[in-house]
Amino acid sequence: xxxxxxxxxxxxxxxxxxxxxxxxxxxxxxxxxxxxxxxxxxxxxxxxxxxxxxxxxxxxxxxxxxxxxxxxxxxxxxxxxxxxxxxxxxxxxxxxxxxxxxxxxxxxxxxxxxxxxxxxxxxxxxxxxxxxxxxxxxxxxxxxxxxxxxxxxxxxxxxxxxxxxxxxxxxxxxxxxxxxxxxxxxxxxxxxxxxxxxxxxxxxxxxxxxxxxxxxxxxxxxxxxxxxxxxxxxxxxxxxxxxxxxxxxxxxxxxxxxxxxxxxxxxxxxxxxxxxxxxxxxxxxxxxxxxxxxxxxxxxxxxxxxxxxxxxxxxxxxxxxxxxxxxxxxxxxxxxxxxxxxxxxxxxxxxxxxxxxxxxxxxx
Amino acid sequence: xxxxxxxxxxxxxxxxxxxxxxxxxxxxxxxxxxxxxxxxxxxxxxxxxxxxxxxxxxxxxxxxxxxxxxxxxxxxxxxxxxxxxxxxxxxxxxxxxxxxxxxxxxxxxxxxxxxxxxxxxxxxxxxxxxxxxxxxxxxxxxxxxxxxxxxxxxxxxxxxxxxxxxxxxxxxxxxxxxxxxxxxxxxxxxxxxxxxxxxxxxxxxxxxxxxxxxxxxxxxxxxxxxxxxxxxxxxxxxxxxxxxxxxxxxxxxxxxxxxxxxxxxxxxxxxxxxxxxxxxxxxxxxxxxxxxxxxxxxxxxxxxxxxxxxxxxxxxxxxxxxxxxxxxxxxxxxxxxxxxxxxxxxxxxxxxxxxxxxxxxxxx
Numbered sequence: 001x002x003x004x005x006x007x008x009x010x011x012x013x014x015x016x017x018x019x020x021x022x023x024x025x026x027x028x029x030x031x032x033x034x035x036x037x038x039x040x041x042x043x044x045x046x047x048x049x050x051x052x053x054x055x056x057x058x059x060x061x062x063x064x065x066x067x068x069x070x071x072x073x074x075x076x077x078x079x080x081x082x083x084x085x086x087x088x089x090x091x092x093x094x095x096x097x098x099x100x101x102x103x104x105x106x107x108x109x110x111x112x113x114x115x116x117x118x119x120x121x122x123x124x125x126x127x128x129x130x131x132x133x134x135x136x137x138x139x140x141x142x143x144x145x146x147x148x149x150x151x152x153x154x155x156x157x158x159x160x161x162x163x164x165x166x167x168x169x170x171x172x173x174x175x176x177x178x179x180x181x182x183x184x185x186x187x188x189x190x191x192x193x194x195x196x197x198x199x200x201x202x203x204x205x206x207x208x209x210x211x212x213x214x215x216x217x218x219x220x221x222x223x224x225x226x227x228x229x230x231x232x233x234x235x236x237x238x239x240x241x242x243x244x245x246x247x248x249x250x251x252x253x254x255x256x257x258x259x260x261x262x263x264x265x266x267x268x269x270x271x272x273x274x275x276x277x278x279x280x281x282x283x284x285x286x287x288x289x290x291x292x293x294x295x296x297x298x299x300x301x302x303x304x305x306x307x308x309x310x311x312x313x314x315x316x317x318x319x320x321x322x323x324x325x326x327x328x329x330x331x332x333x334x335x336x337x338x339x340x341x342x343x344x345x346x347x348x349x350x351x352x353x354x355x356x357x358x359x360x361x362x363x364x
Numbered sequence: 365x366x367x368x369x370x371x372x373x374x375x376x377x378x379x380x381x382x383x384x385x386x387x388x389x390x391x392x393x394x395x396x397x398x399x400x401x402x403x404x405x406x407x408x409x410x411x412x413x414x415x416x417x418x419x420x421x422x423x424x425x426x427x428x429x430x431x432x433x434x435x436x437x438x439x440x441x442x443x444x445x446x447x448x449x450x451x452x453x454x455x456x457x458x459x460x461x462x463x464x465x466x467x468x469x470x471x472x473x474x475x476x477x478x479x480x481x482x483x484x485x486x487x488x489x490x491x492x493x494x495x496x497x498x499x500x501x502x503x504x505x506x507x508x509x510x511x512x513x514x515x516x517x518x519x520x521x522x523x524x525x526x527x528x529x530x531x532x533x534x535x536x537x538x539x540x541x542x543x544x545x546x547x548x549x550x551x552x553x554x555x556x557x558x559x560x561x562x563x564x565x566x567x568x569x570x571x572x573x574x575x576x577x578x579x580x581x582x583x584x585x586x587x588x589x590x591x592x593x594x595x596x597x598x599x600x601x602x603x604x605x606x607x608x609x610x611x612x613x614x615x616x617x618x619x620x621x622x623x624x625x626x627x628x629x630x631x632x633x634x635x636x637x638x639x640x641x642x643x644x645x646x647x648x649x650x651x652x653x654x655x656x657x658x659x660x661x662x663x664x665x666x667x668x669x670x671x672x673x674x675x676x677x678x679x680x681x682x683x684x685x686x687x688x689x690x691x692x693x694x695x696x697x698x699x700x701x702x703x704x705x706x707x708x709x710x711x712x713x714x715x716x717x718x719x720x721x722x723x724x725x726x727x728x
Binding site: 174176178188189190191192193194195198200201203204207208210211215226228230231232233234235236237239240241242243244247249250252254281314315316337338340341 | 601645
């Protein structure tokens with residue numbers, strides 16, 4: 001029986017709030033206690049209208065401002081790897097919070113919650129979205145579900161996704177395509193291997209092409225997207241005394257947002273010409289869209305506080321979902337994305353503060 | 365609940381008897397009904413002493429002859445592949461019996477049973493062994509169990525294993541070694557693949573070595589044993605968005621009986637120098653041993669009937685078990701070993717008769 005979550009204190013400092021969120025584990029499909037806690041703490045706030053679908057919570061101002069910004073984050077994490085409860089290492093702005101979810105992405109959720117409570121009269125109307133099932137199969141994604149079931153909840157002119165970017169602005173995202181490359185063989189008893197054709201040996205050529213592949217770096221709207229083509233799985237073999245008649249290499253292609261899905265697929269089919277290629281998963285990327293006026297204004301305001309320059313987002317994120325809804329969207333959140341899903345996941349406290357302050361200033 | 369098997373008729377012709385044995389399916393671990401039927405039909409015969417351990421049946425003459433021959437066969441098969449009940453195609457000696465077990469090795473078991481019933485006064489004492497669990501892990505092997513539990517049941521001067529040899533004499537057998545070759549990598553998110561090292565790509569070098577490998581053909585005691593080094597399995601990949609940090613290639617080395625297990629292992633380690641190699645299964649081969657006087661006499665008597673010459677056995681068989689007990693042993697049985705375990709497994713009727721007649725003549 002799930003233990004009811006302790007109430008969240010949105011007036012606490014960001015480190016305390018982030019730790020409270022992380023110490024309430026919420027791996028995908030187990031978001032309910034955290035969703036309940038978020039709903040419970042936001043519902044009493046008079047400046048917010050709170051809506052719920054499953055374990056997705058949407059809270060929005062209705063001030064009649066000429067523009068509306070959607071600020072979204074997912075509340076689920078990948079499974080805990082014995083890295084909870086959180087630990088605080090160091091002090092002040094030098095402090096780091098260690099533990100599952102600190103980077104991906106409860107640090108971002110803490111920033112959202114603190115601002116949702118504090119910004120009672122933002123300059124732009126704001127829709128705060130906290131959603132479930134981001135870390136699992138795309139069809140389960142809570143943001144996708146809300147977009148299908150309640151598209152009006154997500155209406156807006158611009159979206160900020162608080163995915164980890166080390167408190168920098170990362171525009172757009174690469175697309176992702178997954179294929180299976182199948183290498184056939186002829187089965188035989190391994191005692192008389194010369195009567196068969198070994199499919200696993202045949203897969204050597206597929207791995208050779210992957211090894212020799214030189215991924216492109218593609219400039220899109222001023223940002224350079226680095227691509228990647230990688231085997232993420234391989235399987236072959238029926239029994240330990242049988243020459244295998246099939247070997248399947250699962251390949252993941254991360255491609256720049258200037259390529260369409262069809263172009264990405266065509267490219268992969270060219271690389272593996274001569275082999276059967278079956279597409280098993282595909283999601284288009286999103287162009288950075290930083291030429292949109294609201295996006296440009298956001299970038300200018302944030303960089304005035306943080307310095308730096310916008311960068312490309314390599315991983316696929318839900319900004320692509322906003323892009324497909326016709327909304328420009330950027331990633332902006334605390335934590336180094338390279339540490340996401342790692343056992344040593346950890347988030348610097350200063351990035352929590354920097355994101356909070358920059359986003360808060362722009363929205364005020 | 366297992367259906368009691370119909371009684372076997374050992375006076376029936378060999379085709380009928382083989383079909384009756386095959387039509388009583390006995391995949392490994394499901395040998396009991398067939399073992400019961402064999403025990404039931406042999407026990408009443410006054411010239412045989414019948415012993416049982418689990419689903420292994422041993423029936424022997426005790427005539428005080430100066431020499432004893434062990435004639436052995438396993439009664440289990442690999443799983444049925446929708447190829448039962450048996451079908452008879454063609455007529456007379458041209459007939460072929462199609463179906464699971466016809467080759468591996470109920471044709472041989474039919475020859476054993478027919479001779480066990482008919483040879484009431486053989487020139488050499490005979491121990492007929494019918495055993496279970498040959499087609500699965502070595503530690504389950506019924507012949508091995510009997511050798512451990514009742515070594516005196518297997519005592520003899522020479523052993524004939526009725527494994528399929530197309531009614532020719534196949535001496536000794538290749539050894540078999542199974543290893544896992546492990547290729548390490550460094551995990552990373554596949555969206556930032558350049559921060560990791562792809563273990564599956566790294567396994568390309570292992571497959572390259574396998575592809576380039578030229579297996580030896582080794583002469584041992586006058587027979588030429590063909591070796592083989594093959595991947596029989598490959599696995600790698602944790603999740604479809606993770607650069608894999610390990611890829612494991614399972615390799616099977618079939619080696620000539622002149623090599624010891626230690627030499628075989630050393631050879632494989634040389635081939636995969638630079639990689640971690642873990643031995644997961646090993647069984648020494650058996651030299652043909654045809655210079656033993658009883659073996660030589662058997663070979664001469666059989667070839668006088670069938671023509672041809674002794675050949676090497678490529679697959680590992682339980683002759684190696686007899687060899688390790690210090691008994692020379694040969695394979696001699698109906699059916700083409702290449703068809704063993706195949707969906708189109710089928711045995712020519714003439715081979716049943718040829719094995720029956722040659723073995724019967726030598727034992728009489």
